Amino acid sequence: xxxxxxxxxxxxxxxxxxxxxxxxxxxxxxxxxxxxxxxxxxxxxxxxxxxxxxxxxxxxxxxxxxxxxxxxxxxxxxxxxxxxxxxxxxxxxxxxxxxxxxxxxxxxxxxxxxxxxxxxxxxxxxxxxxxxxxxxxxxxxxxxxxxxxxxxxxxxxxxxxxxxxxxxxxxxxxxxxxxxxxxxxxxxxxxxxxxxxxxxxxxxxxxxxxxxxxxxxxxxxxxxxxxxxxxxxxxxxxxxxxxxxxxxxxxxxxxxxxxxxxxxxxxxxxxxxxxxxxxxxxxxxxxxxxxxxxxxxxxxxxxx
Numbered sequence: 001x002x003x004x005x006x007x008x009x010x011x012x013x014x015x016x017x018x019x020x021x022x023x024x025x026x027x028x029x030x031x032x033x034x035x036x037x038x039x040x041x042x043x044x045x046x047x048x049x050x051x052x053x054x055x056x057x058x059x060x061x062x063x064x065x066x067x068x069x070x071x072x073x074x075x076x077x078x079x080x081x082x083x084x085x086x087x088x089x090x091x092x093x094x095x096x097x098x099x100x101x102x103x104x105x106x107x108x109x110x111x112x113x114x115x116x117x118x119x120x121x122x123x124x125x126x127x128x129x130x131x132x133x134x135x136x137x138x139x140x141x142x143x144x145x146x147x148x149x150x151x152x153x154x155x156x157x158x159x160x161x162x163x164x165x166x167x168x169x170x171x172x173x174x175x176x177x178x179x180x181x182x183x184x185x186x187x188x189x190x191x192x193x194x195x196x197x198x199x200x201x202x203x204x205x206x207x208x209x210x211x212x213x214x215x216x217x218x219x220x221x222x223x224x225x226x227x228x229x230x231x232x233x234x235x236x237x238x239x240x241x242x243x244x245x246x247x248x249x250x251x252x253x254x255x256x257x258x259x260x261x262x263x264x265x266x267x268x269x270x271x272x273x274x275x276x277x278x279x280x281x282x283x284x285x286x287x288x289x290x291x292x293x294x295x296x297x298x299x300x301x302x303x304x
Contacts, residue, residue: 003205005183007121009063010217012078013049015201017064021045024204025066027197029074031175032117032132033154042069065097071112072149073097078179082122090118094151113149119156119179131160131176171195178202253278256287264296274303 004011016025026040034040046065064076075097079086094116101111125133135153137146158180161173165181168174174195182205193199207215253276260267260275278286286302293299 001185001187002207003182003185003202004207004210004218006179006201006205007078007080007183008218009078010214011205012063014214015204016076017045017047017049018204019045019048021048021201021204024197024201025064027171027195028175029066029076029117031170031172032119032156033074033115033152036171040068043067043074072115073101073112074115074117076117076119078119078121080121082120082124087124090116090153094153098151111150113151115152115154117154117156119158121158123159124155124157129160131158132156132172165189165191168192174198253283256283256290259290260299263290263293264299267296267299271300271303 004014006012006015015021016028022043022045025045026043029043030036030038030040043066046067063078066074066076068074075093077090077093094114097116098111098114102108103110133155135155136148136151138144138148139146156176156179158176161176161180163173163177165177168177168191174192175198178192178198178201182202185202188199188202192202203209210218257272257275275283275286289302290299293302
């Protein structure tokens with residue numbers, strides 16, 4: 001067996017957002033949002049996935065949207081890259097979903113709770129090693145909750161989950177493992193079969209069950225993801241190289257200033273500013289000329 005990765009938009013929508021995925025999504029949300037408790041009994045998937053409706057790598061910031069039986073809206077996003085202002089976007093989508101519930105003339109009593117569940121393929125919160133983190137409004141000193149169930153942010157950071165297949169214990173473990181490792185599986189493991197909804201999700205993710213068009217769509221997204229990964233790797237490498245060059249240049253300036261101060265004593269602030277503004281080539285020229293200077297005025301004349 002070969003399985004598609006739930007990390008792509010196409011696969012995530014197909015697995016969790018199809019008409020036949022209601023029981024899968026209920027199990028997944030109970031695990032991620034409600035600590036494995038069977039809080040959600042029913043829900044409605046808004047704009048269910050249909051073949052051919054995913055055209056871009058990220059045609060929508062929200063991968064799946066559902067309304068629970070108690071009228072709570074849950075918006076779910078699988079995010080592979082840590083892009084600029086990502087965390088602000090998560091808050092924006094939460095607030096926009098909340099305010100868009102009201103129609104013209106309706107009172108605030110018509111507003112229902114909204115939960116934003118975000119799964120990231122990168123580390124987001126460096127101050128904790130918890131895999132799942134939940135946020136809501138609370139008082140700053142005594143942590144008194146304010147409208148605790150009205151607006152909630154839940155983050156699942158995949159890189160922080162390090163359990164191996166044989167170490168999985170809870171339904172929470174198994175769902176996170178499913179998201180993170182499905183594309184590396186060759187069979188449906190017995191301990192994942194213990195959760196019927198995960199077994200069903202793996203059946204949907206089996207490439208043998210996909211149409212030619214769906215497989216082509218997956219290949220497009222995988223190529224785009226690989227291209228994006230290459231772009232980020234190149235940018236990071238170039239940034240490191242630029243940082244090294246800048247560090248060397250700063251070191252050259254510092255060394256040259258110390259040599260100048262040893263020979264001529266304290267020099268004016270505007271002369272220091274001029275030296276700090278020199279390019280690497282000009283610094284090299286100044287270093288060569290320095291040994292021809294007899295007085296501080298020779299240096300100042302050269303800089304001017």
